[in-house]
Amino acid sequence: MGIVRNPGSTSSTRRHSTDATPTRKRAGSTPSGDGTPVKIHRPDADLSGMEAVSPADPSPSVITITPLHSAQVTPLHPTIKTLERYSLRAPANLPAANAQGLRVFKNRNYVDIAPGEIVLVRETGIAGEYRAALVSESAALGPALFFDPRSKIWSLERPRPLPDPGKVIDIDIDQLIREVRTDYAEKNRVHTGNDDSFEYTAAQEGTLVARGLKQFSPEQAAIIRSELKAVESIFSDANHVIGLKYPDADAVYKSFFGADHRAVMPRFTDAVGRGLALSREYQGVWGGEKFIGVDADNNSAAWMYKRDFHGRLFINRNYMQPGLLSLSLGHEMLHTNRVDRFQAIGPNAADYFYLDSRLGRLLDGDSLAVYDVPERGVSEAIMRGGLTVDYLKSFSDDHDAFLFGVSDYLGIGDDLDLQAAVDLFNANPQMRAHLAVNNADSLICAAKSMQVLHQSKAQYAWLDSLIED
Structure with a gap:
């Protein structure tokens, strides 16, 4: 419990029982008052050998066989036949896709074209356009691919436009709640714990006149800051x-x-x-x-309540x-x-x-x-x-x-x-x-x-x- 002290000399003769009230109850007494995200380690994946080999030219003199350690050529998926020479099996330790649907590894971008199947892509001169590519190619020579944010899959066809917004509501509820809470906290910061049990108890000592330094007079706020x-x-x-x-x-x-x-x-x-x-x-x-102004008749200069998680100081x-x-x-x-x-x-x-x-x-x-x-x-x-x-x-x-x-x-x-x-x-x-x-x-x-x-x-x-x- 805060006390009034004369400069360099004395302290108060009266304290509040609400200050540092014990959390237990003695026999014969009444009860006292109110009482990173997990980081997942992903080992570095070695994707240096993820170039698939095209079987198009049967001549032995032009065929290059490259050993594939962490990626293998996969059977053709019925909807991606033209991506045959680019298709790779996705290693289990490949980084997850970002918001744009890109899996970034060693400054290369890979995209999902089907469950478990990926393709190396490069961005062309047109902003936002990606084409399939091989590691050995200096430019992206493959077909253009398009990302469907609903399926998280890239395909040769542009995704269908979203339905009429007037008929379908597509809202990130969690994000909306976070934004509302943040906005409320910024606009109402001085009202933390407003009218809760601790403020009610303090109001029995006097009148609550200020919540937060902004509601004190400029002279009083300056005194608090100086102290x-x-x-x-x-x-x-x-x-x-x-x-x-x-x-x-x-x-x-x-x-x-x-x-x-x-x-x-x-x-x-x-x-x-x-x-x-x-x-x-x-x-x-x-x-x-966390500074609450009270006009009280007691002789306490300041006090707080130990179980108040907001840590407010009543002045x-x-x-x-x-x-x-x-x-x-x-x-x-x-x-x-x-x-x-x-x-x-x-x-x-x-x-x-x-x-x-x-x-x-x-x-x-x-x-x-x-x-x-x-x-x-x-x-x-x-x-x-x-x-x-x-x-x-x-x-x-x-x-x-x-x-x-x-x-x-x-x-x-x-x-x-x-x-x-x-x-x-x-x-x-x-x-x-x-x-x-x-x-x-x-x-x-x-x-x-x-x-x-x-x-x-x-x-x-x-x-x-x-x-x-």
Whole structure:
């Protein structure tokens, strides 16, 4: 669930239970919400010996015998007697005919004159006219052949004209359906999932006022685009830190994933990479339709629904201010898995717990450490085993995601009460690391901290270069 964050300081104290709703049902609770073409390999056919021999001249001195490997002279078909000297048996591995009825192999064109029988043809000087030919002939000297698109056969006679179009309907239904769907998609792209169960649920929070960036005001659309660039920058800088392996980064990892952070680093690296790809796709040609404007009275800046295949981000227009939206958008992107029309696949992160520096007093332990990203101090306290029931309840009354996360990790039943689950979480550092690296707030705030580290390194490097100069 997206949250409203003050620049560089805080996050919301209220979340929607619809965000990252678990797919299971706990005892005593109500069910949650909605839940290449095959390539055929064809070996290259050797048709070099497909020239048929004419038996017309009996003189031994002029008869040439050519061995035929993949094609043989076939018995005469009653309707193609004048094609006798050109007729060949079609090899099984000859490429299929194209839309013009031509089987193209090694820059030669072959056509079907009967089932299993083919003829080499060459195009004459007249466009679209083909005549039978032999491989040894420099020009097509055989009779002209005509393609019948209905039978897919070439013959010496021109095909009969199609019946009166007014009496016979000859339509490629599949192609027509594809064209209609494509045309509809292009004209109605911002209406993907229009009025479905997710929009209905969001409408309970407020009034839906915009589907797609084109329906936001120009100023609001510009804010969203700017904040999307900020999200991309967060994931991009975090990706650089991971690749550069800064020694200082270990302290950041420990703050967000605990003492066992090294065990979950591959997952964090993967999540950052997926977040970066998603942030770019949401700025792409199909991303614009996935922003829904809502005028809501709640204090959530943005939210989405994990089971929404369209991957729509619902934006509360009451909190559309530059600098406030980026972390919420990054948080919500991390909830996604498959999204229609996107190539990127999200990390499918959950909402086990949230990070809010204003509520640090509800955590066990000493006062929070102060960092440039205030959520880091909260995470550090939680990763030391300081989570409390009061802290979790300050955000929501729905704790199923956290309960399921604990029970799944330990392989026990789903009937844990919240206090028992918190105690188990605090007692197990491996579990804390596992849940944190699959927790949307931990991932986006860790990435933000990585960005701060990266920018400080770049700034110091620039200052050092000035001193050296």
